[in-house]
Amino acid sequence: MNIDFHYFTVKTLCMAAGMSEYEAQIVSSYSQFVADYTVWENYQFLEVPDFAMCLVLNTTVPYEFYTVTTAFTSFIDDARLVIDKYQKEIAVPFHFIPDKRLNEFESHTQTREYRTKAVDIFGSDLICQLLDDAKIKYHRLPGRYELMRIGILLHIYADTYAHQLFSGFRRWTNFSFLNHAISHITGEVITAQYDPVFYSVLPSIGHANVNTAPDDFYITWNMKMASNKEEKYIQNYTMIYERNNPMVFIQMTSWQILLYICSCIKRPMVDENTWMDISSRLLHALNTTENDPKMLAIRWHRYFPNYQYNYDKDSLWKNALIPIEGTQENNKKWNVDTMLPSQVPIEKELGGLYKTATNDFFQYNVLAKEIRDEVIK
Numbered sequence: 001m002n003i004d005f006h007y008f009t010v011k012t013l014c015m016a017a018g019m020s021e022y023e024a025q026i027v028s029s030y031s032q033f034v035a036d037y038t039v040w041e042n043y044q045f046l047e048v049p050d051f052a053m054c055l056v057l058n059t060t061v062p063y064e065f066y067t068v069t070t071a072f073t074s075f076i077d078d079a080r081l082v083i084d085k086y087q088k089e090i091a092v093p094f095h096f097i098p099d100k101r102l103n104e105f106e107s108h109t110q111t112r113e114y115r116t117k118a119v120d121i122f123g124s125d126l127i128c129q130l131l132d133d134a135k136i137k138y139h140r141l142p143g144r145y146e147l148m149r150i151g152i153l154l155h156i157y158a159d160t161y162a163h164q165l166f167s168g169f170r171r172w173t174n175f176s177f178l179n180h181a182i183s184h185i186t187g188e189v190i191t192a193q194y195d196p197v198f199y200s201v202l203p204s205i206g207h208a209n210v211n212t213a214p215d216d217f218y219i220t221w222n223m224k225m226a227s228n229k230e231e232k233y234i235q236n237y238t239m240i241y242e243r244n245n246p247m248v249f250i251q252m253t254s255w256q257i258l259l260y261i262c263s264c265i266k267r268p269m270v271d272e273n274t275w276m277d278i279s280s281r282l283l284h285a286l287n288t289t290e291n292d293p294k295m296l297a298i299r300w301h302r303y304f305p306n307y308q309y310n311y312d313k314d315s316l317w318k319n320a321l322i323p324i325e326g327t328q329e330n331n332k333k334w335n336v337d338t339m340l341p342s343q344v345p346i347e348k349e350l351g352g353l354y355k356t357a358t359n360d361f362f363q364y365n366v367l368a369k370e371i372r373d374e375v376i377k
Contacts, residue, residue: 172226210223
């Protein structure tokens with residue numbers, strides 16, 4: 001799913017459930033931030049709060065702070081994902097969560113079981129267990145950091161619907177080919193926009209073979225997939241899968257999330273007429289190819305005039321880094337256009353030296369590590 005769901009839809013559902021503007025903004029911002037925190041550098045800080053010292057790799061100042069990357073969006077990110085370590089630490093826990101912890105699988109021979117499954121939010125699958133634990137923690141001590149935890153987990157949960165049948169590992173389970181895609185905006189066939197021929201030659205990690213079809217709200221699409229490891233070529237794929245994204249994203253995913261948020265704040269679920277009104281407006285607001293946060297904020301305010309929308313990833317990340325007085329940032333810059341795949345660093349590099357960062361920045365990394373460890377260890 002994209003920012004129009006992870007931030008704008010989640011913010012709308014939080015407000016509709018009865019959360020305050022403050023609470024809803026935290027949950028929705030960190031729901032989206034999971035897809036934006038693409039940092040590949042370990043920052044150096046003169047000061048790190050005690051609660052975040054678990055991510056410090058050395059004992060002397062300046063502290064090398066281990067950043068817990070949760071996203072991949074560029075050529076460099078994708079190149080690193082060829083490495084099993086990053087599939088396991090980024091793609092699997094934050095975007096393609098399996099139904100149980102990795103250590104509960106008997107062996108890698110259970111490849112098929114790594115596939116992501118869409119689940120009832122109050123079920124017994126791993127993501128449901130994590131969400132239930134987050135709700136208990138929030139009931140016990142309601143506050144900013146538990147809302148952040150809920151936001152991160154709601155991103156992962158929403159992706160179980162968008163990314164169902166795909167795995168975060170580079171496995172045969174992701175062998176797929178886009179047959180057909182229709183836009184709900186224009187009614188036109190837009191299969192060619194997803195360039196399935198090009199994507200079919202990329203490493204089969206997640207839904208790379210079918211481009212962004214699983215994430216784009218405004219389409220109905222179908223694909224062929226491999227049903228076993230012997231089906232190595234497109235012409236041999238025997239599994240057929242079709243999905244109407246608007247129906248799944250609203251009538252299933254949004255409904256489930258609204259139920260969960262109401263249970264978190266101990267409010268009754270909205271009545272049927274209210275839900276019909278909300279879902280109708282969601283359908284119209286989401287039916288766009290726009291992805292700029294500022295333009296989307298204007299669009300969403302038209303459909304939900306009582307709600308405010310304002311997402312800025314820099315305020316959660318780069319602007320959260322507090323420089324040493326009199327110095328400037330010293331982060332390495334990678335030239336994506338000229339760098340060859342063989343030149344892409346596969347280990348984390350040291351970033352700039354800073355005085356410290358906001359508590360939210362440190363807390364996000366700590367929460368992300370906790371969630372990641374629950375999934376992969």
